[in-house]
Amino acid sequence: MPFSSLGLSPALLRAISDQAWSAPTPIQAVAMGPALQGRDLLASAQTGSGKTAAFALPLLQQFEAAVPQSPRRLRALILVPTRELSTQVGEEIRFLGQHLPRALKVSIVFGGVSINPQMLRLRGGADIVVATPGRLLDLIDHNALSLSGVATLVLDEADRLLDLGFAEELNRILALLPVQRQNLFFSATFPPAVQTLAQVLLRDPVRIEVAPEPQTQPDIEQRVIEVDAAQRTQLLRHLMAQHHWSRVLVFVATKHAAEMVADKLRKARINAEPFHGELSQGKRTQVLADFKASRLKVVVATDVAARGLDIAQLPVVVNFDLPRSALDYIHRIGRTGRAGEKGVALSFVSAATDAHWRLIEKRQGLSLPREQVPGFEPTAVSPATDSDATADLPATGGIKGQRPSKKDKLRAAAARIAAEK
Template identity: 45%
Template structure:
């Protein structure tokens, strides 16, 4: 479906064309008209669905129609769970407003960068703040941010934010922002926690649900390969050589593991680097740019890269370690096959994680063939159900005995 149906301004149409937005995705088709009509939204949308543009486009259109003031005032507040997603959203706002006669001022508020510089930009006047909640509260505590003119409150990746302990922070933010505002919530899942949070923010939201969980992974070839843990490095090198992968994103479970494995691969001559939350913001931005520009071929990352990482040409995603949450599996593999391209997602399996992988398959109604690669011998162990010991009569104390011991009988 063409963006023509949304009746957008000429400036936005030019930006869409320049950024290669040709057909509206299902979430954009549903959400853009609702936001333009001033509805509150509670939308369930998976990674790669185009949800960022679904709120950026109509918000910019509505802002453009308003009379401008001499000094910009904060009218839009977007909260996101990670620095990377925050910067991606900021970039989308900037790209989509590039042809506006009066471009909105957009400020990213994130940790790892100078809070003084961010405060200065805000105090000079800005229209849109895109923030992680922790740094936003740091600035709010300094009482140097005026949110009294806020019109649009966007909560992106709500489920992920709750995983990071966002609930209490939200209460503080809701006390400060105006009650009369448009609320837009996006989440990959409709868990009870998400619904509880949504009820705090709005009771009049229009619910939008994009049914299929597989639309964004149709172009991904999903594979599962048995391999002993000590042979995973060798298998990864074998796969990269065999399929000539030029850009590989490898998910591992810990920050320390990303450092150790990337070091070993660099010693073997690979252009590899680690990516995790302990890096400074400057290091994180630099590493992603190197990966995007193909100066790095392999990025070993924690789940920090499972959401908000928009790189169009990742050939293959490797689950070196499986994600703890079944939901993160889809977010991880969604880093490949973006922008209509194809990609491969490979999970390394062993006797310890096979049961967890079966839970992932059940969750997403998948049936991925389990492979073994020649030269990487693996023995699948049958899991025997162990029966607990038979109860011994008279072993457990009766309620009367327990009360007697406590002097209550």
């Protein structure tokens, strides 16, 4: 099926030609028709599937057909969970809209930077806004933006938006939007909170689930290494020296751990930097640029980097700390093995995290052999666990089956709020 069969305008087909896209991806082929017809969508789309174009092209077609307004009136709002994803989505929309007969204004807004430049760029309005929820509300509170004219709402990475605790912000935003609008929900997974939100907000939606094609499955070697928690940094250094990895993305649980592990690696003369949500946007941008250019050998990141980052030819990902959510395991390891490259994903498992790793294996349908590296054999013993105790844990997980975290409670609250509407 060629793009020309989807009913796109010549200006959009020209932008597609500039990208050298030969044919729509499966999610584009299935989603764009209903989106162009104004239908609500609930679509499952994995990272790298081409989902941005699946909603961007219909938005741009609608913009091209709309009557010009002065000042510009916001027509489409795209909510994303992270700064990096907002930039990625916004830039792709600008590129796809570059040949439209009428100039398109796309505003990309996110927190962590001064609000004043973003307010200045919104003077005179905008056609499309790509935003993280918190900064969007800040701009609304400063009277820099109105949502009264929004015709289309897009939730990109809807599961991640709720997982990161944006339930309260989402409900405030939804209350400011027109009741009559098109809603497009794209999500890699459909946890209960997303399903509940979709049931409340979507009107007779077209449900789309495009499974990854077998031949496009990433070639990732998954390994599990048993090691005492105190020996993980030394083991990481040993493996880097043994395998001569050019770059390594290391995932940890907290901002403090990111700073601490990066500092230990620097003391061992390994060029490493932390990457977490409390860094300034300028610092985060610089770290990613240096990592992509191989000026950095190691980036030690919290889950803020689990989605929305496309780092070409990244050879290895290390789960220094296991992800809280079993679902996030897939998002983390998906940073390697991209675009047909081979990759390696290592997970360090200690006695204290053994039960949580078994829960991740169960939820992801994995059964990976345990390894031990000579010189780093663990000495601690796993605590006794009741296998039945983990059976009723929520699908989003909870480390070692402990009581729900703040994020777990926020997810539950989101489902309750949506159910009450």
